[in-house]
Amino acid sequence: MDLARDGLGPDSVAGCAPPLDPELALAVQALGGGVVAEPFTPENLAARQARDVAVRPRPTVRELRDGGRFDVDELCVPGPPGGPDVTLVSARPAGLDGPLPLLYYMHGGGMILGNAPVVLPQLLREWALPLEMAVVSVEYRLAPRVRHPGPVEDCYAGLVWAAAHAAELRIDPERIVIGGKSAGGGLAAALALLTRDRGGPTPIGQLLLCPMLDDRGDxxxxxxxxxxxxxxxxxxxxxxxxxxxxxYGTPDVPPYAAPARATDLTGLPPAYIDVGSAETFRDEDVAYANAIWQAGGQAELHVWPGAFHGFDTFAPDAALSREARAARTRWLRRVLSRSAAA
Structure with a gap:
């Protein structure tokens, strides 16, 4: 749709936002009535990052082990050429010998916030235990302290190391799923492109949860x-x-930074893409799934009606959140089952 042609300026477009799911609307009201109270700006970014570090949980290895339910180790592995080492947090259900399939995961936070350990309790509870799989969460460097390609190269270096040290990690290098949420979903999509083009480890799937894919903002x-x-x-x-x-703002942004700019989506692992109907990333995520189909690839797309960005984090008990988590689990189970039968 052409906004100018249809007489829709930014103000009128914002006024026609899709209605929220009733349960999710209550969660939005608790966040301030649905209005973005304090968006990130270049002026407040440093202060917001410092605040996030101060208040965001960073579970310790001991806490993640949960009294012996999980085997957890923090690993320092070689980083990209010319870069520092990369920290990986490796976890798996205790008592399972292996080799287990691996979910190689990148946390969210807009490329500017977050940490590797904070996502693990949920990943271990919802996927590692019921699906009997290992999880590695990567501590990639954050912007603007490190610009592209630093973060995605950190993720690639960690993936290459994990696949090469499969015996040490007790994982099956032929059954790796890459995944992430928001910025982490964008990194997972970029990693799928990067490892395809470099001939690196071949994932059996890419789990892209409300992924951040397009820098152009249009x-x-x-x-x-x-x-x-x-x-x-x-x-x-x-x-x-x-x-x-x-x-930023140039035509030279590579697809390994913004996967929506990729012109060749052939040869990628099957993708799971989900997004809310009432969120910023909706159209770029739908377009990415469509581009994968047009390239002859596999993508399962879910657009959750009335859902905003990160809805299942803010309202985990809402019916729509439970349904979204169940759909992701079913996809993972199918991908793992197909790879085991191959």
Whole structure:
């Protein structure tokens, strides 16, 4: 849709946002009535990052072991050429010998926030235990302290190391799923492209949860959800500027930074893509699934009606959140079953 042609400026587009699911609307009200109270800007980014480090949980290895339910180790492995070592947090259900399939996971946070251990309790509870799989969460460097390609190269270096040290990790290097949420989903998509093009480890699937894929900020949903979604186009532009630096706003942004710019999506592992109907990333994620199909690939797409960005984190007990988590688990189970039968 052409906004100017249809007489829809940014203000009128934002005024026609899709209705929220009733349960999720209650969660949004608790966040401030649905208005983005304090979007990220270049001016407040440093302060917001410092605040996040101070308040965001960072579970210890001992806490993650949960009284012996899980085997957990923090590993320091070689990073990308010329870069520092990369920290990986490796975890698996205790008592399972292996080799287990691996979920290689990248945390969210807009490329500017977050840490590797914080995502593990949920991943271990929801997927590692019922599916009998190992999880490795990667501590990639954050922007703007490190610009592209630093973060995705950290992720690639960790993936290559994990596959090469499969015996040490007690994993099956032929059964690796790469995944992530939001910025982590974007990194997972970029990693699928990067390892394909470099001939690196071949994942059996890519789990892309509300992935951050497009730096250009020109989608209809980006304008539609401006000032409404919990992660809106102001915060999104700030994060992309932090990651890309002087590349931001140019036609030279590579697909390994912004996978929506990829022109060749052939030869990628099957993808699971989900997103909310009422979030900034809706249109870029739908377009990415469509581009995979057009390239002859496999993608399972879910657009959760009335869901905002990260809805299942903010409202984990809502019916829609439970349904979304169940759909992801079913996809993972199918992918693992097919790989075991191959």
């Amino acid at each position: 989608t209809f949903s980006g304008r539609q959800m401006a000032g409404v979604d919990v992660w809106d186009r102001t915060s999104n532009a700030t994060a992309w500027q932090a990651l890309l630096g002087d590349l």
